[in-house]
Amino acid sequence: MKSGLIVKIKAQLTVxxxxxxxxxxxxxLLSLAVDLSGGAVPPTALVLYGAATVLLAYRWVLSDARRAFDAALRQRHVVVEGCPPRIISIRPTFSGRWLSLLYIRMHPELCKGKEA
Known part of the structure; x- marks a missing residue:
């Protein structure tokens, strides 16, 4: 059985x-649209663009996972049991299942002690 910390780190690496x-x-796509081989754009600008894009995309994936999990809760696609409620599974018919599972892996305290 994997510890919650290992599962959480793997989920963060996935994101x-x-x-x-x-x-x-x-x-x-940017390099196809603009000729970057001629040195028209300084390397520092490309590094800053890459760093900002990685941070924005990371946050974007996290917020999408949160919204998918909230939608699964609202639409009752999440199967819970016990008190306090622990997530057992997410129905396979839910369209945001992968993102919801990613969110659950980011928060292992939501699971019943096993990997979702």
Whole structure:
């Protein structure tokens, strides 16, 4: 059984990888739209752009996961039991299931002691 801290760190790394992928994709699209090979844009500006984009994308994924989890709670797609209520599962018919599971992994105290 994995500890809650390991699960939380893995979830944070997943969010960071998604943020880096979004940044790389936007940088590729930017380089296709603008000729970056001629030195028209200083490297410092590109580094600042990349850093800001990673931070914004990281926050964006976290807020999307939170909204998906809140929607799952509102629409009763989350199966809970016990007192205090612990999350047992999320119904597979919920469209935001992956983001909700990511949110649950970011907050292992919501689970019943096992990985969701």
């Amino acid at each position: 960071a990888l998604i943020a880096c992928a979004i940044t790389q994709t936007s940088a590729i």
